[in-house]
Amino acid sequence: KKLGFAIVGLGKYATEQMMPAFKDCKHARITALVSGSPDKARKLAAEYGVDAKNIYSYQNFDSIKDNPAVDVVYIVLPPGLHAEYTIRAAQAGKHVLCEKPMANTPEECQRMIEACKKAGKKLMIAYRAQFEPFNLDAIERIRKGELGKLRMVTADHGRQVQPDKDQADTWRVQKKLAGGGSLMDIGIYSLNAARYLTGEEPVEVTAQEYSDKSDPRFKEVEDVIHFTLRFPSGVLASCTSAYSIEGVKRYRAYGDKAWLDLDPATDYYKHQMKIGDKDGERQPQIKEGNQFAAELDHMAECVMQNKTPKTPGEEGLRDIKLIMAIYEAARKGKPVRV
Ligand code: NAD
Structure with a gap:
C-alpha cells in the first residue's frame, strides 16, 4: 500500500x-x-x-x-x-x-x-542522514565497540552560499526565513551527527562565531561558527560550519582503539568510510542506498x-534548543549548560 x-x-x-x-x-x-x-x-x-x-x-x-x-x-x-x-x-x-x-x-x-x-x-x-546506509553503519560500529571507548568527535559542514547565483540561497541569508546562518542550515548536520554517533545528549556547549559584516551575505546571518559539545560520558565533540568555504561535509569519531571517518558523510549520493587503528587504514565497502x-x-x-517516527518533532526541537545554546555561548563567550 x-x-x-x-x-x-x-x-x-x-x-x-x-x-x-x-x-x-x-x-x-x-x-x-x-x-x-x-x-x-x-x-x-x-x-x-x-x-x-x-x-x-x-x-x-x-x-x-x-x-x-x-x-x-x-x-x-x-x-x-x-x-x-x-x-x-x-x-x-x-x-x-x-x-x-x-x-x-x-x-x-x-x-x-x-x-x-x-x-x-x-x-x-x-x-535524511539518519536513514543513510553509511551513517547507519558508522553508528552500528560505534555501538558494537569497534572503535573501543569513544573519546572525541569532529564534524565540519561548509559551502559557499551564493544568493546572487542560486535562487535557493536567497532565503538562506535572511534571518526571518532562515532563522540563522550556516549553523541552522548545515551546522545542524555536524550537531545531529555528534548526537547520533555518541547516542548521548550534550550537557554543555561552548562556541565562537565570525562573520565579515562588510560581506553582504552576512548582514543578517552568521558565517563561520565553531562549537564544542560535552557529553555525559566525557566525549567531547568539536564541530564547525561555514558559508564562505568550499564544500565540506565530513565527520570523524575517535575511540581509544580506532577512528572512523566519513568523508563525505552527509552527501546526497556519495559517501566514503575509512577506519584507522594501530595496524593502518582500511576502507569498508558499504552499498550506497536511497536515503x-x-x-x-x-x-x-x-x-x-x-x-513514533525515528526522528520525531522532539528530535528537531532538541537540535533547535542546542542551536540556541550555541548562539548564546558565542554571544557571551562563555560555556552554556544545557
Ligand atoms: P528553495 O528556495 O529552492 O525552496 C523553497 C520553496 O519555498 C521555493 O519553491 C519557494 O518558492 C517557496 N516559498 C514559498 N513561500 C516562500 C517565501 N515566503 N519565501 C521564500 N520561499 C518561499 O530552497 P530549498 O533549498 O529547496 O530548501 C527548502 C527546505 O528544504 C528548507 O527547509 C531546507 O532547509 C530544506 N533542505 C533540506 C535538505 C536536506 O538535505 N534535507 C537539502 C536542501 C534543503
Missing part, C-alpha cells in the same frame, strides 16, 4: 532530490502539490502523474482537509515557514513530514509538536503501523 504525500514548496530540494526519490518508495507516492506558482505546479503535476485538481496554492492549502488522497503533508519551505504550515496541515487532519531545521525557535517547535499531538497526527523531521526514499517510506510506515 502507498500513502499519498502532498509536497508543499516546489523549490530546489523538493524538485531535484525528493520528488524523483518517490519512484524508489514502497509506501509513498505524490498525490498533491502546493505551490505559489501555478505554471510550475501544473508542469510538475503532469510529469509526476498528479491529478490537476490536487494542486493547491498557499491560500487555499487548508482545503486539503477535504482531500482523502492526501495522508501526509511534506513541508519543503524555508524554515521560517515550517511552523505555520505544519500547524495548518495538522489542523487539516494530515500527518506531517517537515524539513530540517525544524523551525526558527524552540517555541515554534513546541507549537508544531502540540498541534500534531492535538490532531492525533504524526510529526517527523526529515533528518530519501528510505526516509519517505519510514514516514509512511509510521503512519500505517501507528509508530
